[in-house]
Amino acid sequence: MPGIAGTAGYNEAADVLVRQYETLAFEDVHADVLHLLPDAPGRVLDVGAGSGRDAAALARLGHRVVAVEPACELRERARRLHADAPVTWIDDALPELEAVHRGGRRFDLVLLSAVWMHLDGDERARAMKSVASLLVPGGRVVLTLRHGPVPPARRMFDVPVAETVALAEVNGLHVVHRGTRGDLLGRPGLRWSVLGLQPF
Template sequence: MRSDILARYAVSAGDLITRFEAITSEHHLSPVSDLLPVKSARIVDIGAGTGRDAAWLTGKGHHVTAVEPVDELRKAGMQLHPEEAISWINDCLPELVTLRRQQPFDLVLLSAVWHHLQNSERQAALRNLKNIAVQGGLLIISLRHGGKEHEGFVFPVSTDETIAMAERESFELLRQRQTGPMQERSRAAGVHWTWLVFRSV
């Protein structure tokens, strides 16, 4: 992911922290919540932001690695959600250099991140996501559609192309579900989302 995108998040961190924490994980993850592991699992949340979802998942008995490359968000998350079952690391797509050194995960969560990757980066990102998922593990990705596409910050996303890319890396599609936005400003901008759930085969 380009450094200028991360810098833009750093500048807006104060506002983003408030916005992220105002949404409940139960609501945010409701399109896929029935597919989340029931028994204790190793989960990685890539682009974890303030750790809101990581904390919610640890409350369900899971151990979560929260990956957040923006220092301001990661440090805020460590203060807001100091749960021992959350391990914070600084890493970034598409390379995931640090994360790839860890044991594979039962669930890989990628929420509101994919549109910040250029199309040329996405296949390599999926290849690395495949490498960090156990066989039979799940990959959950949310895709942003609509709204203004900011040059160099928000890139267009095709659901069909994303599915095809994932299938090339031996991910099997389990679910495709469209949802509306959860924030008023996104609703006004005409943003909507597609949630994709894959199994690593």
């Protein structure tokens, strides 16, 4: 989520959102891209980590996980809820991910689950450049795109798959997976596109 604009509505609804996110299992949400996870324990960046569900699951699989969440109420609840998982939590935001870059980290996997829709066109261009530069050679990006109605008090954009693919290519990434799925929470009119990206 980008900065203050992207956190609007998330801090206020943190308790409800955490309960909602935690009703779904990591393995169900990401079933079609589990094959894109690093084969051996690797370095993973979860951007817009929300309740910490995915970050904790990845850490329990043996990966070294950095979780980025700019909504302070979500981040603190996630940290407490998954205190048993060895996750490094960072207050940072797209498009720049300045704190992550300052740390000099590079990652085998960058997870952008339900986050890209919070960025406008200019932010998406800057974010793709930022994310691409955080990958190790052979690293991968898993990115979901939300299509459907926007909830009240949220800043969201319906981002075309073709635009995202073109932006990835400009930044040296090509598509290694493309899929679609319905909304696992059963919200009407909502569907998701899933992209796996990797450097050329």
